[in-house]
Amino acid sequence: MELSRDETSLSLTGHGVELLRYTFDSDTIPSECPAPYLHPLRTLGGQAVTANRPHDHRWHKGLAMTLSHVSGQNFWGGPTFDASAPGHGYVQLDNVGRLRHEGFDEIECDGQELVLAERVTWVTAHGEEWLTEVRTLRVHDVDTTAGAWELRFGTALTNVSGRDLEIGSPTTAGRPDAGYTGLFWRGPRDMAHGTVLADGDLEGGEVMGRSASWLAYSSPHDEVDAASTLVFEQDPGEEGRTHWFVRSEPFPAVAPSPAFHEELVLPDGDVLRRHSRIVVADGLWDRAAITGHLKEHPW
Secondary structure (H helix, E strand, O other), X not given: OEEEEOOOEEEEEEOOEEEEEEEOOOOOOHXXXXXXXXXXXXXXXXXXXXXXXXXXXXXXXXXXXXXXXXXXXXXXXXXXXXXXXXXOOEEOOOOEOEEEEEEEEEEEEOOOOEEXXXXXXXXXXXXXXXEEEEEEEEEEEEEOOOOEEEEEEEEEEEEOOOOOEEEEOOOOOOOOOOOOOEEEEEOOHHHXXXXXXXXXXXXXXXXXXXXXXXXXXXXXXXXXXXXXXXXXXXXXXXXXXOEEEEEOOOOOEEEEEOOOOXXXXXXXXXXXXXXXXXXXXXOOOOHHHHHHHHHHOOO
């Protein structure tokens, strides 16, 4: 693997394919919550498995860390869900913050593995620093035989606001089955209507709002005779505290939500930690292929 860098982003290439680009200094408009994000993510076969600024939700940015509801602030972008608002409940408010890249403490790429450690500050719409984040990214286990590679995403969020912060989601605000917050993946439009599988023999729509150690999303692509699978797995120590938000239509999306059904209160000075593993694979993986890979490559 080879790493290249410019003033705003990092690019990782492996086996002739740009596997990922990490934009750490985003110039997106304020209403879309400027924040670091990963786009594109690609399989070893070159298939793009993320979408950036899709026309239906311009604030969706590939794979990104978000918090949709934080004590009245929106670190997600776009409108905020308010059950008391007229119509469908979403209203554009002056509450969209931003995630400010502060610097890297580590950037190491030895040809077999990439490790990044980054400092990020979460700033409200009114310029207040509410959270400081230590973010880690690791790319490893690039397996050309299996046609897969792995990305680890870790975050440690420290409340520096001087007050308790209530972390929620549209579901905690009153909208059923919309518990998205936290790490969020938006897939490309050609991956809509894909197959959703999860641990515990869960599949399809029954996964929404449920807790499971892993969730997989797979779909064929348009134009080319190819398909892709993404497997999302949470740190086993966080099982039971994470519930899955997942959609396959009208667009593909997955989020291991820390506040799907109930608000999470983060006291001043406390740290919220979450760790995810994402397997990016060529082909349509069935349940046996998924569990086999996870067993062969344990957490």
